[in-house]
Amino acid sequence: MLAHLPVLQVIVPLLAAPLCLFLTRPRLAWGFALFVSALAFVISCILLQQVMSSGIIIYELGGWEAPWGIEYRIDPLNAFLLLIITAISTVVLLAAHTSIQQEIPRERQTLFYILYLLSLAGMLGIVATGDAFNVFVFLEISSLSAYALIALGKDRRALWAAYQYLIMGTVGATFILIGIGLMYQMTGTLNMDDLSRRLPEVEHTRTVFTAYAFIIVGICLKLALFPLHLWLPNAYAYAPSIVTAFFAATATKVAIYLLIRFTFSVFGLTFSFTALPLRLLFLTLGLVGVFAASTTAIYQKNVKHLFAYSSIAQIGYMIIGFSVSTTTGLMATLLHLFNHALMKGALFLALCGVIYRIGSVQLKHFNGLGYQMPYTMAAVVIGGLSLIGVPLTVGFISKWYLILAVIENGWWPVAVLILLGSLLAVVYIWRIVESAYFKSPLPGRGNIKEAPLSILLPVWLLVIANIYFGIDTRLSVQVTQAAAMSLFGVGP
Amino acid sequence: MGHYNYWIVIVLMMIGFYIVIAHGNLIKKIIGLGIFQTSVFILYISMANVDGGTAPIFAEGICQYSNPLPHVLILTAIVVGIATTALGLALTLRIKEAYGTIEEEEIQEKDNLDC
Incomplete structure (x- = not known):
């Protein structure tokens, strides 16, 4: 049983999804989905524990030896991501029944849980697999269910947002498909580990360069890197609140994982950072993203929009850490991955509660809410402080490591800019605090x-x-350190 | 002209991509997306081709055959493409019901009025 955990991690939610169809009562479907997600969480905990104590776990699907068969390869990085995704999914599902009952018509509620589990299975699959084509398949499983989940939103703009996301997402996924095809053409293999050994032999060819460029652009579309972020704000703002909480905390993280996996493991550090001026490109885009998105966030009237733009800014921080491309930089990215999932999960779930009570997340409706919903708003405030990076919250830890990494590299101006970016977060969080605590409720x-x-x-x-x-x-530090070191090929 | 197939791939890819970007009609966008994806299918099929090779059948007298793996991969991708098209069309239908139009500009206008 224990030996089959890597595949069970993905198969359990994948098989559970259609089973939901038999549970016509929404409450049953919810209980079942929650149980499955919790089971996936337990599996990911055991996997992480195993990886940390005894190293990489390799699982051959159907007993077919890699590189002919598909293999699942769990190293500290995957295990860490699996843990984040399943943990957030389980916590979000706890709140799902109450919130969904109000936001989605009864006859569609069971379908909601099916889509949710499919999306979860897709994300887990992307992370667990060690096969490049498998990544594409799971990417589409999670994306297609994501489009449908977003379209479940009450507002008709949810449909339009889902459509736009579908177009952008499909273009992104097809780019990745082209890249994988070109890699296969040059090496004749799809196994990531095998690819990493065979690509260096042909890395001077234009085909490999093109493959890399296609994959990077495709992934950047998926992770909503500024300026490819246009699908994100509306998709997050008009989706059902539970869906927003789930995706904001997990979906873009999976894309960041892919970026790291392809850059570090498949193409290798030397090729990735010399073929394209990746370091400068990502540093610039990351910084511009932080400032542009944070500034836009300040002017939003809809709090969900505000946090969506803030998410784009946070992705900017992760990309800055990535562009430093040292162990500390990568650690900062991975830490922020984890920490941002906790912050945005908390914030968007709190908005779930607000929508449940007042049916709107317009900033003007937040007036006086601090006294009417004290616990919910206190959660928003703490989540907001964490977003800013105040000490004693997780936000501080990731900012600390990020600045450490940047300074290690001697990029002083970047460190200053990161701090300035955090000040912008103070402004948009303050707008919510001001409404909630210092304004009287609307008459x-x-x-x-x-x-x-x-x-x-x-x-x-x-x-x-x-x-x-x-x-x-x-x-978090121990695991991210192990993950970063394994990516650089040092340590265990 | 040795890379004839690949030229077709690039032409189709650009046509599809252009339609997705330039056209405001939601159905046309989906058609463009379809052409874009099809070009990738042809890319995979082309790379699997072996000069003088036959279909990969295990039988006597057949020693040279095309690489079957890309065919299998692209079968999967075709299924994904169909699912995407179906979902896109379903969304277009719902958009038509909700907005009364499937033109991007008009939808955007109605959204701006709502705000």
């Missing part, structure tokens, strides 16, 4: 109760995680 609004416990509980679970991992960094 004619009745008594508003605190969000229900079923939403409040997962929110605070994530908020406490935000503080806990901001103080006790052993787990």
Whole structure:
């Protein structure tokens, strides 16, 4: 049983999704989905523990030896990502039933859980697999279900957002497909490990260069790197709140994982950073992304839009860490991956509660909310502080490592710019705080109760995680360090 | 002209991509996306071709055959393409119901009015 964990990680949610069809009552489907997600979480915990104690786990699907068969290869990086995805998915699902009951018509609720599990399975598959073509297949599984999930939003703009995401996402995925095809053409293999050994023999050819360029652009579309982020704000803003919380915390992280995997493991560091001026390109795009997106966030009237733009800015930070391309830089990226999932999970789940009670996330409706929904708004404030990077929150840890990495490289001006970027976050978080605590409620609004416990509980679970991992960094730092070192080919 | 297939791939790719970007009609965009994806299918099929090779059948007298793996890969990608097209068309249908139009500009206009 233990030996089959890598494949069970993906297969369990994949097979559970169609089984939901038999559960016509939404509550049953929810319970089942929650159970499956929790099971996936337990599997990922065991996998991480195994990887950290005994090294890389290789699983050959159907007993076919790699590179002929597909292999799943779990190293510290995958295991870390699997843990983030399953943990967030489980916590978000805790709140799902209450929120979905209100936002999605009853007859579609079961379908919602099917799509949710499919999307989860897709993301887990992308991360677990060691086969380049398999990545594409799982990418499409998760994306197609994501488009449908976003289209479930109440507002008709959700449909338009889903359509735009579908076009952009498909173009991105097809780019990745082209890249994989060209790699196969040159090497005759699709196994990532095998590719990493065979690509250097042909790396001077234009085909390999083209393959790399296609893959990078495709992935950047998926991860909403500025200026390829245009699909993201509306998709996040009009999707059902649960979907936003899930995707904001996981979807772009998976794309960052792919970027790291292809750059470091498949193409190798020397090729990746010499073929394209990747370092300068990503540093510039990351910085511009931080400033452009944070500034746009300040002017948003819809709080979901505000946090969506903030997400794009946070991706900018991850890309800066990536562009440093040292162990510390990569650690900063991976830490921020984890930490950002905790922050945005908490924030968007808290918005779930707000939507549940007042049915809107317009900033003007937040007036006076600090006194009417004290626990929800306290969660938003702590999440916001974490986003800014205040000490004792996880945000501080990732900013600390990022600045450390940048300074190690001697990029002082970049460090200053990162700090300035954080100040912009202060401004947009302050706008919410100002509304919630220093303005009187809009006239004619009745008594508003605190969000229900079923939403409040997962929110605070994530908020406490935000503080806990901001103080006790052993787990996150240890794992990210192992992951970064294994990518650079040193250490275990 | 040795790379005849690849030229076709590039031409189709650019036509498809152009339609996706330039056209405001949602159905036309999906058609463009279809052409774009098809060009990639041809790319895979072309690279699998072996000069003088036959279909990969295990039988006597057949010693040279095309590489079957890209065929299998692209079968998967075709299925994905169909799913994407179907989902795109379904969304277009719902957009038509909700907005009364499938022109990008008009949808954008109606959204701006809502804000």
